[in-house]
Amino acid sequence: MDMSGDHTIALTGLLFLPVAVIPVLLALxxxxxxxxxxxxxxxxxxxxxxxxxxxxxxxxxxxxxHLTLVPVHLVEQPITGVLFLLDGIALTAVALAAFVxxxxxxxxxxxxxxxxxxxxxxLGAGWEGADVIGVGTKLVELAGIVVVCRSYRESSGSLRxxxxxxxx
Numbered sequence: 001m002d003m004s005g006d007h008t009i010a011l012t013g014l015l016f017l018p019v020a021v022i023p024v025l026l027a028l029x030x031x032x033x034x035x036x037x038x039x040x041x042x043x044x045x046x047x048x049x050x051x052x053x054x055x056x057x058x059x060x061x062x063x064x065x066h067l068t069l070v071p072v073h074l075v076e077q078p079i080t081g082v083l084f085l086l087d088g089i090a091l092t093a094v095a096l097a098a099f100v101x102x103x104x105x106x107x108x109x110x111x112x113x114x115x116x117x118x119x120x121x122x123l124g125a126g127w128e129g130a131d132v133i134g135v136g137t138k139l140v141e142l143a144g145i146v147v148v149c150r151s152y153r154e155s156s157g158s159l160r161x162x163x164x165x166x167x168x
Contacts, residue, residue, distance in 0.1 A: 006072045007133035013068025017061060044099040049154035051147055056098040058144035059108060062115065063091035065137050077127070087115065098151075108148045112141045 028045070031038035048056075067088035074081030090111055097104040116138050122128040 006076070007069065007131055009072065010065045010068045010133050010137070013064050014061060017064045021057075021060065041099075048099055049151065051151035051154050052098050055108065055144060055148045055151050056095040058140055058147060059091050059095035059098070059112075062112070062137055062140050062144065063088045063095065065133070065140075066091065080122075080127075083118075087111065105148050105151060109145060112144045112148070115141050 025045070028038055028042050032042035033039070045053075066084045070081050070085045070088065072081075073084050090107075094104055094108045094111060098108070119128075119134060119138055123130055128134065
């Protein structure tokens with residue numbers, strides 16, 4: 001398994017994810033004091049559980065990788081480029097929906113599982129060779145599946161701390 005030259009650009013895109021996310025969050029937090037709508041949006045982010053936040057971040061990470069690779073794939077494999085674009089947009093939408101609706105989990109799981117299946121099919125058909133970026137992205141997506149499933153516990157309220165009892 002090697003590091004495909006065309007795919008190394010995805011690492012650069014991933015490095016800029018915090019540069020995009022942090023200013024948006026800071027601006028939303030700052031605007032929350034001046035706007036009722038911004039205050040509402042900020043409260044949704046602020047009150048989200050840790051698994052929901054991590055799920056959103058993992059969805060944004062895989063979306064970022066796919067969107068960064070769109071130009072490369074549009075040149076080499078136009079259909080794949082369009083699929084990467086649609087996937088990146090859908091992943092971003094679901095990452096944001098995590099803070100707005102409790103119904104974000106099923107679409108997130110469908111997208112993440114579909115990405116892993118599609119990559120496996122591409123490898124099996126010989127349309128793409130396994131490389132570090134592709135396999136690494138699938139690991140991020142597998143982690144996303146685990147964390148999204150874990151976030152169901154947050155929504156059911158079963159994450160409340162159990163009372164500590166001593167055993168003697």
